[in-house]
Amino acid sequence: MDIFAQQLINGLVLGSVYALVALGYTLVYGILELINFAHGETTMMGSMIALAVIGALFGVAPDLPGIVIVLTGLLVAIPACMLLGYSIERVAYRPLRHAPRLAPLITAIGISIVLQNVAMLIWGKQYIAFPTTLLPQGRHEILGASITDVQIAILVLTVAIMAGLVILVNRTRLGRAMRATAQAPAVAQLMGVNVNAVISATFIIGSALAAIAGVMVSANYGQAHYYMGFLLGLKAFSAAVLGGIGNLAGAMLGGLLLGVIEALGAGYIGDLTGGFLGSHYQDIFAFMVLILVLTLKPSGLLGSKSVERA
Amino acid sequence: MSDLLRIANVTKHFGGIKALTDVSFTVRKGEIFGVIGPNGAGKTTLFNALTGLYQPDTGAIDLAGTSLYRRKPHEILKAGFARTFQNIRLFHNMTAQENVMVGRHTRTTSGVLAALLHTAHNRKEERDCEAYAQQLLNRVGIGKHTHTLAKHLSYGDQRRLEIARALASEPKLLALDEPAAGMNPNEKNALRDLMVSLRDEGLTLMLIEHDVKLVMGICDRLVVLDYGEKIAEGTPDTVRHDPKVIAAYLGGEVAA
Amino acid sequence: MNVLDTLTGKAKSRVWLTAALLLLGLVLLPFLVEASLGKSWVRIIDLALLYIMLALGLNIVVGYAGLLDLGYVAFYAVGAYCWALLASPQFGLNLPFWIILPAGAAIAALFGVLLGTPTLRLRGDYLAIVTLGFGEIIRIFINNLNAPINITNGPQGITLIEPMSIFGFSLGKTQDVLGLTLSSPHLYYYLFLLCVALVVFVCVRLENSRIGRAWVAIREDEMAAAAAGINTRNIKLLAFAMGATFGGLSGGLFASFQGFVSPESFNLMESIMILSMIVLGGMGNIPGVILGAILVTVIPEALRYTGDLQRVLFGQVYIDPADLRMLLFGIALVMMMLFRPAGLLPSKQRKREFAEDAA
Numbered sequence: 051m052d053i054f055a056q057q058l059i060n061g062l063v064l065g066s067v068y069a070l071v072a073l074g075y076t077l078v079y080g081i082l083e084l085i086n087f088a089h090g091e092t093t094m095m096g097s098m099i100a101l102a103v104i105g106a107l108f109g110v111a112p113d114l115p116g117i118v119i120v121l122t123g124l125l126v127a128i129p130a131c132m133l134l135g136y137s138i139e140r141v142a143y144r145p146l147r148h149a150p151r152l153a154p155l156i157t158a159i160g161i162s163i164v165l166q167n168v169a170m171l172i173w174g175k176q177y178i179a180f181p182t183t184l185l186p187q188g189r190h191e192i193l194g195a196s197i198t199d200v201q202i203a204i205l206v207l208t209v210a211i212m213a214g215l216v217i218l219v220n221r222t223r224l225g226r227a228m229r230a231t232a233q234a235p236a237v238a239q240l241m242g243v244n245v246n247a248v249i250s251a252t253f254i255i256g257s258a259l260a261a262i263a264g265v266m267v268s269a270n271y272g273q274a275h276y277y278m279g280f281l282l283g284l285k286a287f288s289a290a291v292l293g294g295i296g297n298l299a300g301a302m303l304g305g306l307l308l309g310v311i312e313a314l315g316a317g318y319i320g321d322l323t324g325g326f327l328g329s330h331y332q333d334i335f336a337f338m339v340l341i342l343v344l345t346l347k348p349s350g351l352l353g354s355k356s357v358e359r360a
Numbered sequence: 361m362s363d364l365l366r367i368a369n370v371t372k373h374f375g376g377i378k379a380l381t382d383v384s385f386t387v388r389k390g391e392i393f394g395v396i397g398p399n400g401a402g403k404t405t406l407f408n409a410l411t412g413l414y415q416p417d418t419g420a421i422d423l424a425g426t427s428l429y430r431r432k433p434h435e436i437l438k439a440g441f442a443r444t445f446q447n448i449r450l451f452h453n454m455t456a457q458e459n460v461m462v463g464r465h466t467r468t469t470s471g472v473l474a475a476l477l478h479t480a481h482n483r484k485e486e487r488d489c490e491a492y493a494q495q496l497l498n499r500v501g502i503g504k505h506t507h508t509l510a511k512h513l514s515y516g517d518q519r520r521l522e523i524a525r526a527l528a529s530e531p532k533l534l535a536l537d538e539p540a541a542g543m544n545p546n547e548k549n550a551l552r553d554l555m556v557s558l559r560d561e562g563l564t565l566m567l568i569e570h571d572v573k574l575v576m577g578i579c580d581r582l583v584v585l586d587y588g589e590k591i592a593e594g595t596p597d598t599v600r601h602d603p604k605v606i607a608a609y610l611g612g613e614v615a616a
Numbered sequence: 617m618n619v620l621d622t623l624t625g626k627a628k629s630r631v632w633l634t635a636a637l638l639l640l641g642l643v644l645l646p647f648l649v650e651a652s653l654g655k656s657w658v659r660i661i662d663l664a665l666l667y668i669m670l671a672l673g674l675n676i677v678v679g680y681a682g683l684l685d686l687g688y689v690a691f692y693a694v695g696a697y698c699w700a701l702l703a704s705p706q707f708g709l710n711l712p713f714w715i716i717l718p719a720g721a722a723i724a725a726l727f728g729v730l731l732g733t734p735t736l737r738l739r740g741d742y743l744a745i746v747t748l749g750f751g752e753i754i755r756i757f758i759n760n761l762n763a764p765i766n767i768t769n770g771p772q773g774i775t776l777i778e779p780m781s782i783f784g785f786s787l788g789k790t791q792d793v794l795g796l797t798l799s800s801p802h803l804y805y806y807l808f809l810l811c812v813a814l815v816v817f818v819c820v821r822l823e824n825s826r827i828g829r830a831w832v833a834i835r836e837d838e839m840a841a842a843a844a845g846i847n848t849r850n851i852k853l854l855a856f857a858m859g860a861t862f863g864g865l866s867g868g869l870f871a872s873f874q875g876f877v878s879p880e881s882f883n884l885m886e887s888i889m890i891l892s893m894i895v896l897g898g899m900g901n902i903p904g905v906i907l908g909a910i911l912v913t914v915i916p917e918a919l920r921y922t923g924d925l926q927r928v929l930f931g932q933v934y935i936d937p938a939d940l941r942m943l944l945f946g947i948a949l950v951m952m953m954l955f956r957p958a959g960l961l962p963s964k965q966r967k968r969e970f971a972e973d974a975a
């Protein structure tokens with residue numbers, strides 16, 4: 051088996067998930083200059099809700115085709131997360147839009163804690179298994195590496211979603227309003243853009259992406275956990291910053307890149323350090339790369355370099 | 361009169377925008393030197409390039425024999441070149457007095473240890489700094505606002521506070537970017553008197569100003585920028601009648 | 617500008633009386649707490665004091681200099697592990713506190729500068745994420761530096777750490793002092809109280825100094841600060857180093873107090889908690905930060921009593937209070953921020969304004 055090719059595939063799959071979650075961060079940041087710290091938890095809720103629905107449906111109708119059961123779970127999780135994202139903005143951010151900059155950061159942290167603990171109370175502290183038998187079990191060989199049906203589905207779905215998002219932002223009325231609001235909220239308002247509606251829409255879109263990413267990640271790894279949103283969110287945010295926060299293409303690039311770097315890093319770190327550091331250092335790659343890139347290019351890979359006006 | 365500031369071929373481009381191209385001139389000690397030109401001519405960019413907030417692309421900048429080219433802003437201030445901002449940049453949540461005391465940073469020395477131990481030197485320095493700041497507040501005419509937060513001052517008073525903060529560094533050269541903008545006629549007169557008295561005490565001033573009457577009345581000499589290039593230099597009278605200048609201003613304004 | 621000078625004789629004596637009462641209250645506090653709430657609460661107020669030190673340290677970086685640091689707990693970890701490694705069976709060392717504490721603080725300060733240097737050009741949220749990454753890197757290293765050479769003992773952490781011993785007087789066991797029998801948490805309480813007093817003193821002095829003004833100027837407008845003659849690079853590094861020093865000191869004290877450290881104690885949530893203390897209390901304002909630290913430490917502990925509350929209300933415990941308390945804490949955090957966005961005790965400047973209006 052070719053380790054490089056295998057880790058590349060694993061990295062792209064992982065990176066797809068990071069990218070989808072990163073898009074949620076970047077969309078919100080682009081418009082509000084706010085780190086939606088609770089976004090990782092929205093992803094986790096997406097996983098958990100989908101798993102709950104899948105488990106219940108499998109219980110009452112085990113004869114349904116597996117893929118139908120899983121898609122039902124996804125289709126319940128998406129609107130549920132949309133509603134969640136919308137509510138988070140209304141409750142925790144909108145009242146603080148003109149407050150000191152760190153105030154919404156703290157409410158975001160509060161909401162994260164609440165969501166984690168609600169999930170823990172509902173679903174318990176243990177890992178919840180994804181009934182992977184419901185999913186296609188195919189495995190294919192390419193370039194000396196193997197790729198599962200689930201991984202192919204993740205990659206294809208991610209590409210499709212990104213294409214859809216690009217069209218939404220660049221070609222539709224809503225997209226135009228979003229871009230206008232991101233550039234100059236006050237002007238957009240004067241030009242008749244309903245800024246509040248645009249902001250709500252942004253949260254809703256980001257949350258839908260998070261729900262999909264949440265289901266993907268639990269399908270890929272076969273499990274979910276009430277605490278999973280934390281590290282996932284952290285890395286996805288790192289990915290968004292890496293690509294240049296506020297920049298859609300940057301979030302996609304940053305996510306994929308981070309996933310690949312992490313997977314390759316984990317695969318090779320032992321060789322690179324003569325066995326001194328093992329693969330459990332995987333998590334530091336995300337942060338090392340992030341620090342390195344930002345030190346060299348403070349606005350991220352695709353972020354526009356701007357001289358601060360004096 | 362001797363030369364204080366000499367700049368040669370200063371250029372600053374932002375991507376395709378040629379904000380400054382090959383600008384050269386000399387400011388003499390003890391004069392009020394005007395920098396005028398239409399909006400977007402590059403006047404503010406010139407100040408930024410001179411005071412180290414922007415890195416000039418090329419050029420030479422020389423203050424009383426020291427090169428300031430590509431030096432850090434704090435080094436330039438320490439060398440004796442202070443400035444104010446067109447879009448007032450005060451420390452909003454600090455009091456007027458504290459703003460001015462920050463301006464004295466380079467002329468004071470107390471570090472962490474001195475502050476912790478309240479050494480005799482430190483206490484004296486703090487007392488002197490407070491007194492100096494109060495004196496400057498009085499001087500610019502906002503002496504009664506010692507403990508008012510900068511953000512709660514009126515617009516004109518904020519402009520004056522910026523001047524006081526700049527003066528606190530005991531500069532040789534003070535560059536004012538549209539100090540009269542938004543001031544009423546009374547405030548403008550007070551400002552003019554302040555500038556004149558500062559000059560009479562030996563300070564050299566550079567002044568960006570749109571109020572033609574004010575600028576023509578007070579400046580000893582001036583340069584005119586247009587599209588980032590110097591199009592004229594000289595006394596108010598020569599500049600006023602320069603055809604290039606009249607063209608740049610579409611005839612009307614400068615003659616007023 | 618001594619405030620006392622401006623007061624009349626009568627007012628002056630009132631200030632002294634208040635101070636004396638406050639001091640007396642603080643001295644008696646552990647006894648009152650033990651008598652009313654139980655022994656475990658003495659430990660909780662000890663922890664609250666530690667968090668006050670941490671929060672005041674972070675306040676220098678975030679509150680004064682305006683640098684959003686989400687990896688502050690890394691310095692706490694450095695100080696704690698410094699103590700743990702130099703005074704435990706891990707390496708068979710037992711160095712005295714007057715070596716370990718300064719060493720821990722110095723190493724933490726070095727880390728502060730190390731972190732600060734590459735991040736100087738970064739602004740706001742970018743700085744936040746880089747510092748956060750730095751904190752995680754430190755934690756991951758601590759978590760994994762048990763192989764191939766065992767330094768930190770990995771996820772198990774280091775146990776049997778020597779307690780603070782001041783020239784032979786151990787704070788780790790019950791001692792008789794002036795005829796009173798004081799347990800270890802009581803002894804640590806007085807030590808920590810002293811340390812907090814010291815930290816407050818340092819913060820007050822710095823706040824009203826040339827350096828403190830330079831920090832606030834950078835927070836308010838970095839470019840204007842540079843134009844006003846401040847070497848922003850050095851002054852920002854100084855803020856990182858000072859904050860880290862306090863973090864390192866608190867870490868050492870924590871290790872000696874707890875007798876046990878593990879990477880778990882130094883995760884990102886901890887950094888976030890410390891940040892929430894200062895934002896909640898009132899950034900840049902010392903009394904506010906202290907209040908915030910106390911609330912964020914005490915509220916989750918107090919919420920352990922929701923079991924009793926459930927029993928009273930419903931006759932039985934439906935939800936384990938240990939599971940419920942963080943949920944309630946999260947809700948409390950959101951509510952407090954919504955009602956007081958500038959913090960519970962916002963900065964002093966406002967008071968000055970009032971004084972002026974009255975004059």
Ligand SMILES: Nc1ncnc2c1ncn2[C@@H]1O[C@H](COP(=O)(O)OP(=O)(O)O)[C@@H](O)[C@H]1O
Nearest residue numbers: 357358359374377379399400401402403404405
């Ligand atoms: N930081 C910057 N980035 C890009 N363009 C800039 C920047 N600062 C100034 N400019 C451009 O340089 C030109 C000159 O601007 P400025 O110096 O502010 O003009 P003035 O002060 O004479 O009105 C303008 O076209 C302006 O848009």
Ligand SMILES: [Mg+2]
Nearest residue numbers: 403404405446
């Ligand atoms: Mg200008």
